[in-house]
Every structure is written in structure tokens, then in C-alpha cells.
Amino acid sequence: MNSEDALPAVTALLADYCAHLDADRLEQWVGLFAETASYRIVPRENRVQGLPAAILHLSNKRMIADRITVLRTAAVFNIHVDRHMVSAIRVIERLPDSVRYEANFCVYQSDQEGRTKLFCTGLYEGEVALGPQPRFLQQTALVDTFSIPALLAVPI
Amino acid sequence: MPAIPITEELRTLWPRKDYSRVPFRFYHDERLYREELERIFRGPTWSYLCLEAEIPKPGDFRTTLVGETPVVVTRKDDGDLAAFVNRCAHRGAIVRREAFGNAREHICVYHRWCYAQDGSLTGVPFRRGVAGKGGMPDDFDPKENGLQKLKVHSMRGVVFATFAAEVEPLADYLGPVMTAHIERLMHKPIRILGYQRQTVFGNWKLYMENVRDSYHGGLLHEFQNTFGISRVTQVGGARMDAKHRHHVTYSSAAEAGDGTQLHKDAGVANDRLRLADGRLLEYVPEFADGQQLTISSVFPNAVFQQIRNCLATRQLRPRGVDEFDLVFTIYGYVDDTPQLQELRLAQSNMIGPAGYISMEDGEAIEIVHRATKGEATTSGLLEMGSLGEIPDEIRFRTSEVSIRGFWSYYAALMDMKPDGAIR
Numbered sequence: 001m002n003s004e005d006a007l008p009a010v011t012a013l014l015a016d017y018c019a020h021l022d023a024d025r026l027e028q029w030v031g032l033f034a035e036t037a038s039y040r041i042v043p044r045e046n047r048v049q050g051l052p053a054a055i056l057h058l059s060n061k062r063m064i065a066d067r068i069t070v071l072r073t074a075a076v077f078n079i080h081v082d083r084h085m086v087s088a089i090r091v092i093e094r095l096p097d098s099v100r101y102e103a104n105f106c107v108y109q110s111d112q113e114g115r116t117k118l119f120c121t122g123l124y125e126g127e128v129a130l131g132p133q134p135r136f137l138q139q140t141a142l143v144d145t146f147s148i149p150a151l152l153a154v155p156i
Numbered sequence: 157m158p159a160i161p162i163t164e165e166l167r168t169l170w171p172r173k174d175y176s177r178v179p180f181r182f183y184h185d186e187r188l189y190r191e192e193l194e195r196i197f198r199g200p201t202w203s204y205l206c207l208e209a210e211i212p213k214p215g216d217f218r219t220t221l222v223g224e225t226p227v228v229v230t231r232k233d234d235g236d237l238a239a240f241v242n243r244c245a246h247r248g249a250i251v252r253r254e255a256f257g258n259a260r261e262h263i264c265v266y267h268r269w270c271y272a273q274d275g276s277l278t279g280v281p282f283r284r285g286v287a288g289k290g291g292m293p294d295d296f297d298p299k300e301n302g303l304q305k306l307k308v309h310s311m312r313g314v315v316f317a318t319f320a321a322e323v324e325p326l327a328d329y330l331g332p333v334m335t336a337h338i339e340r341l342m343h344k345p346i347r348i349l350g351y352q353r354q355t356v357f358g359n360w361k362l363y364m365e366n367v368r369d370s371y372h373g374g375l376l377h378e379f380q381n382t383f384g385i386s387r388v389t390q391v392g393g394a395r396m397d398a399k400h401r402h403h404v405t406y407s408s409a410a411e412a413g414d415g416t417q418l419h420k421d422a423g424v425a426n427d428r429l430r431l432a433d434g435r436l437l438e439y440v441p442e443f444a445d446g447q448q449l450t451i452s453s454v455f456p457n458a459v460f461q462q463i464r465n466c467l468a469t470r471q472l473r474p475r476g477v478d479e480f481d482l483v484f485t486i487y488g489y490v491d492d493t494p495q496l497q498e499l500r501l502a503q504s505n506m507i508g509p510a511g512y513i514s515m516e517d518g519e520a521i522e523i524v525h526r527a528t529k530g531e532a533t534t535s536g537l538l539e540m541g542s543l544g545e546i547p548d549e550i551r552f553r554t555s556e557v558s559i560r561g562f563w564s565y566y567a568a569l570m571d572m573k574p575d576g577a578i579r
Contacts, residue, residue: 076520077519
């Protein structure tokens with residue numbers, strides 16, 4: 001499989017990723033990550049200054065699963081619906097069993113009164129393990145909207 | 157007839173003399189907010205600007221805000237710190253547009269007026285005109301037309317500034333309690349690890365109340381009591397300076413009773429679950445006093461936090477009466493091992509806009525702000541802990557006494573004390 005062949009696999013994985021998040025199927029979203037996967041939300045200002053801190057820094061699948069456990073059982077956050085938009089998906093590097101990709105994203109949030117706001121925009125940077133069931137090895141949301149409006153509970 | 161100042165009008169609304177009731181109007185009145193910018197943020201207070209570690213080299217600068225006033229803080233070539241209003245003396249344009257950088261001079265893009273590292277005016281293009289025509293008047297004095305300078309002082313690498321000509325020295329302003337606390341946090345050289353920011357849709361005072369409120373900690377933040385990070389039942393308390401303008405709240409791991417049962421009796425679920433990756437809850441001892449959680453605030457715009465090994469400052473920037481920004485600056489120490497730095501990064505999942513034990517604050521503030529808008533006569537209630545005279549030290553966590561302390565100093569500074577005020 002060359003880089004072009006990998007694009008449909010990455011695109012389909014990202015479609016599942018968005019669909020699970022937007023439908024509040026957060027446990028199934030966790031299932032899209034490999035056991036060693038990391039998930040980070042990185043403010044653009046930290047990237048520009050070469051600083052390591054993130055908004056969320058989940059360095060293995062157990063931490064990713066913990067995020068969802070806490071949201072389900074021990075967190076209070078705004079009642080809302082997310083809607084992800086992803087475009088310009090590109091495979092940027094072919095590795096032996098995986099590819100690195102980038103894609104633009106934005107997330108809109110709607111409240112219980114049916115009012116919608118742009119919540120954030122940014123760039124997904126990730127690595128996807130190829131195979132019969134592609135899985136994320138790494139997923140970073142590099143956020144341009146790094147002054148988070150109110151709070152960020154559900155992963156983006 | 158001159159209008160009655162808003163502070164004089166609102167002063168009569170305090171239902172009680174000991175600040176145990178706060179009129180909701182105080183969070184929403186646009187005119188009061190304008191007075192706060194003048195009397196508090198541009199008044200005789202020291203505002204937190206940044207950490208020296210963010211501007212280590214000569215010429216390093218960062219742009220920030222004191223109240224709503226844009227400010228540049230920089231390290232001059234001689235190593236000293238300087239801060240000035242980031243607004244050209246000529247036409248009022250922002251001089252330094254970048255968030256951070258390094259510069260030997262600061263030039264306004266509009267008409268290229270040039271300022272030195274301390275904000276002094278050093279150049280005006282075509283000051284003498286062209287071929288004997290035009291130019292500035294002969295009596296134009298660059299010395300009189302520099303950028304407005306702030307007085308800057310660093311306490312152990314924590315940089316504060318003030319607009320006030322007449323103000324007590326920083327060490328006196330902070331007082332022994334807060335000075336000791338900053339010395340504890342900054343006991344060795346630090347390294348900046350990064351930033352988190354959030355925009356909260358509520359009045360800025362709701363946040364300064366929130367950080368002083370040790371009653372809500374284990375109730376709103378279910379994560380805290382569920383995982384034993386901080387419970388109202390833990391041994392802890394708060395200390396304030398004599399004027400009650402700053403505060404330090406702390407807790408240790410020991411419980412004042414059977415915390416699990418006490419929470420259960422209070423209807424608060426806890427100890428229900430374990431994290432699959434417990435690293436988040438580890439603590440590598442690094443302070444002699446054994447305190448694993450300390451949250452402190454310096455009036456009017458700073459918070460310092462130690463949650464286990466996660467260290468950060470928080471700067472509050474009001475953006476109108478209905479909104480404020482928080483900037484979290486996460487740091488560790490220069491001599492951290494890679495493992496300790498990774499632990500700090502993992503534990504930073506607990507703070508900031510997505511933090512396990514702070515994301516709820518954004519929601520709590522927003523729902524208070526939303527529900528109290530337009531209230532003319534009703535008040536919030538602050539009775540937990542004690543009534544009457546405000547003590548400097550509170551030795552328990554089910555307390556809102558520090559919030560009354562905040563209001564007592566606020567009222568003094570705003571000239572809004574109720575008649576016969578008890579403080």
C-alpha cells in the first residue's frame with residue numbers, strides 16, 4: 001500500500017472518530033486508539049514557543065479511557081452537542097506499518113436552546129496503524145483557538 | 157447637579173455589614189466595572205505580570221494586560237525589568253503587536269515613533285520637517301512624550317507592577333503570609349513548561365471568589381473527593397493578610413474524620429472508581445511542609461497553585477463586565493528529572509479549561525452569571541464558616557470566610573464600605 005492507497009483508510013477512521021464524538025459514543029471513540037496510543041490537545045502558542053505542556057496530555061490508552069470514565073462519573077460540564085468538520089486530509093509520510101497524516105478541523109457546539117457557536121479550529125496531526133482495522137497510534141489536535149471558550153470536557 | 161458616583165449608590169445595597177451578603181448587581185453593573193478598572197487595576201494595587209523565567213534574556217518582552225490596559229513587560233539590556241503601557245504616545249496605536257519576542261527598541265508601525273526598552277521616546281520621524289518645512293514645534297519635548305511607565309518589582313522571580321505613584325512597597329503589599337508562600341513555591345530556579353488559556357463568560361469577581369471558596373472544592377469537583385485529591389473533610393484551612401486582600405488555602409492528605417462516610421452522609425458520591433493509570437495521583441515530595449494542595453490568590457489578578465506536583469500561576473484579565481480570560485503558566489524546576497517533568501505534564505490534565513478539577517469552575521461561574529443578570533435587589537449568601545468579624549486564619553475547609561475577606565478589601569478600595577462595616 002502506498003501513501004495514496006492509505007488515504008481512504010485514514011479518511012474512514014477520521015469519519016468514525018468524528019461520528020463517535022458527535023453522537024456521545026465516547027467509549028467507542030476510545031476503541032479507535034491502539035494500546036500504546038497517545039492523545040494530546042496542544043495550544044498553538046506552546047508549539048510556537050517549543051513548550052511541552054498541553055491542554056490534555058494522555059500518553060497511553062489507559063489515560064484516554066480514564067478521561068471518558070471521569071466524564072461519565074465524576075465531572076460537571078456544559079450540556080451541549082458537538083459537531084466536527086474535517087477537511088484537507090493529507091497523508092504526509094509512509095512508515096513501514098503506518099502513515100502520518102494531517103487534516104484541518106473545526107468543532108461547533110450547540111446548547112439546549114439550539115444556539116450554535118464555533119468552539120474551536122485547528123489541525124489534526126496523527127499516525128495511523130494500517131491493517132484490517134486501522135487504529136490511531138498518535139492523535140494530536142493542534143488548536144488555533146487556544147483560549148478555550150468556557151471549558152473543554154469532551155475530547156475534540 | 158453632579159450625578160451620584162455609582163460606588164456611592166451601590167454602597168447602600170449591602171444587606172449586612174460583615175459582607176455575608178453580596179448583591180448580585182455587583183457582578184453586572186457596567187458603571188461599577190469601569191470604576192473597578194480605575195480604582196483597582198489602575199489603583200494602589202500590584203498586579204501580576206509574568207514570571208522572570210519567561211523573559212530571561214536582555215531584550216526579551218511579553219505583551220500582557222493589567223485590567224484592560226495593554227502592557228509590555230521586558231528585560232532591558234542592563235538586566236533590569238521594565239513595564240510600560242503598550243499604546244503609542246502619538247496616536248494611541250498598539251506599539252508592540254507580537255505576543256512575545258526580543259527587541260532593543262519598540263517602534264510603532266503607524267508613524268514609526270521609536271521607544272527605548274524602558275518606554276522612553278527616542279525617535280520621531282521628520283521631527284524637523286523636510287527642507288525646513290513641517291515638523292514638530294520647537295518646544296516638543298521627547299522626555300514628556302514617552303510611553304506611560306509602570307513601577308515593576310519582582311518577588312523571587314514573580315513579576316508585579318503598579319500604575320500608582322503612591323503605593324506601599326511590594327513586600328508590604330504582599331505581607332508575610334503571601335511572601336512566605338511565594339518563597340516556598342519559588343525556592344529554586346524554575347522552567348516554563350507552557351500555557352493554557354480559557355475565556356470565561358462571567359464577571360471577574362466570581363473567579364476571585366471561586367478560588368477563595370474551600371467549601372465548593374470537594375462538592376463541585378467530584379473528581380477531587382472521588383480520588384481523594386482534596387476533600388472538605390481533609391485537614392486544611394486558609395490564611396489571609398491583615399487586610400484580607402490575599403489568601404492561601406491549603407490541605408494535607410490527612411482527614412479530619414472518616415471522609416468517605418462524611419461525604420456519603422452529605423449525599424456526595426465518592427470512592428466509586430479508580431483510574432486505570434494512577435500516575436495522575438502520585439506525589440513526589442518537594443515541599444518540606446507536607447502540603448499537597450495549595451491555592452492562593454494575590455489581589456487583584458493572580459492565583460498560584462500547587463496541586464500535587466502540578467505548579468502554575470494563573471493571571472486574570474477582565475474583558476468587560478461579562479467576561480474574563482485566564483492564562484495558566486505551567487512550570488517546573490530547572491533541576492527536574494525527565495520523569496518528574498513528565499509527571500507534571502500528566503498532572504496538568506487536572507488544571508485549566510479541560511482540567512479534571514478545574515473545568516467545572518468555568519461552568520459554575522457561567523451559570524451564576526447567567527442566572528443573576530438583571531437582579532436589582534437580591535443577594536448571594538456567604539455564611540459558611542462564621543459571621544461577623546473576619547479572622548486572619550481559618551482552620552477548617554467548610555468555609556466561605558476568605559470570600560468575605562475579599563469583599564472587605566474590595567469595599568475599602570472602592571470606597572464602598574457599608575456604614576458600620578465589620579471586617
